Amino acid sequence: MGQIKPSSMWVRLVVILPLVWKGITCLAGYSIQVSPSVSVQEGLCVTIPCTFTANNTNTFRDSFGYWRRPPLHTGDIVATNDKSSDVKKPNFHLRGNPDTGDCTLTITDAGREDEGKYFFRFEGSKYSSVKYSYYREVTTTITVTDLTEEPVISDLGTVTAGIDKTVTCSPPGNCSATSLVIQWKKSDVSGIWKNTPTITFTPSLDDHQKTLTCEMITSKGKTTKKTILLDVCSPTSVTVTWEINGKKKNKADNKDIKVVEGSEMILTCSVQSIRTFNVTWTDWRNKVLQDGTEKELKLKLENMTMKDTGTYTCSALTDCVINGTNITINVLYPPRNMEITIQSDSGKKHPARSQVNINENETLTLTCRADGNPPSTVVWVRGAAGNETSITSNSGLSAEINVTSSQADVYQCLAWNGLGLRERRIQVAIKQDHLETPAEQTSSDKLSFWNLVIAFICGICISALVILLYKLITRKKNAKTETYMSVNGVSSSAEQQSTDDIYMNVDKPKQKAEEATYSDIKNASGATLDENELHYSTVAFTEKPSKGPSSQPETEYAEVKRK
Structure with a gap:
């Protein structure tokens, strides 16, 4: 390697140190x-x-x-x-x-x-x-x-003809840009339409599908812009009329309707709009009850009950707006679901029967409840019919009284609300020591039933015995009569032949003798009888068959007097 000169080393340090620093x-x-x-x-x-x-x-x-x-x-x-x-x-x-x-x-x-x-x-x-x-x-x-971003136009929402609308154009980022010029243009207006960031205008149906353009211009003349399309809706009005049992009732300032239970109601929704629309009836649960595309849509409620109480909404939906109106129905009904509870001061609950027994030194609390629309007025009345006395009154759904043994009497709960009256009576009686308990009463009832059965059987037996005795006595009496007639009833032939009286021979072998009737006698004689004359009839008696030879029956006479 070559040797580095000291001068070049200092140069390198001067360049590197600022970068590191x-x-x-x-x-x-x-x-x-x-x-x-x-x-x-x-x-x-x-x-x-x-x-x-x-x-x-x-x-x-x-x-x-x-x-x-x-x-x-x-x-x-x-x-x-x-x-x-x-x-x-x-x-x-x-x-x-x-x-x-x-x-x-x-x-x-x-x-x-x-x-x-x-x-x-x-x-x-x-x-x-x-x-x-x-x-x-x-x-x-x-x-x-350079400026390239478009301006921001606020949301127009629903634009309806005849209703003022306000819109704002601003630079992106919500910055205050005093050096920027903002102006508006409209497709059916030549030149600049508005020259402020925020404008208010009244759209018409002619503005439908027209355009609005916001231009943003810098001090150097650089321009960016944004255009929106106007979707103008026609005004839509929705009105509701109604009929109750065929009578039309419509008050613009009254949307809370009272209907008596059992009535029939027809709600009519009328829509006015130049745009196409769908009409819908919904209830308070947003359940669709009826829909259509006509200018009138009817909703029929029959045999109305308390379940029909609620708010009903008629809505008209066009391609750009939804409008609607509400109506509240309140179904009225008389008092119902009356309930009486009886509770002792000892905490014991008594069944709500027509009669309840109270002990000495005991206090019973009688509570009566009933619902209704409008709310029922509930009262307790003491005393028998024609002698009642109101002892309590609650303007609500229940009334309560306390009854002691000294106040034992007939108590009547009354509930009314202008649509009807409901009542129920309770007899509070002092419980006697000899009164049987429910278990004893049940046992006594069973015993009485069997006593009745036994008495019935005994009655049948006694009746049968009386009938039997009667028959025996009758037979014995008949037997004596026969014996008497057989001993004392024999007459000589001379006496029979000498008499000029009319008689009839009644001979029925192997049978007991029976007395002939007055008509038989009259028919047999063929003569006209005087009421004061004495007449005779021949009666033949047959004795019980014997083992000896049969004998000729004797002829006896009986006195028959015409009535």
């Missing part, structure tokens, strides 16, 4: 983080984030920060929080707070004259010795380029 912190405990180069378009703005530490900390009090141009000690101050300093660039702003180690810089309305290098300097409070310029650590180079 730039990346080295001169003083320990001082550092800064900031971008070394930033580009911004002419007329726009840019924000440069920046943080630093000084004396190994980033927390200070009453400190100052300065952005300056080189050279180190004499360069101009372009941004600071020190109000006593002379600032050369009013469009440079120290946004950060040096007390928190923040040195963020914002440049607005950037121009070509803003190009160049800048560095940050920190100074503690007036009584602090901490002061440092971060010149050697890093400098930030600002470059200003």
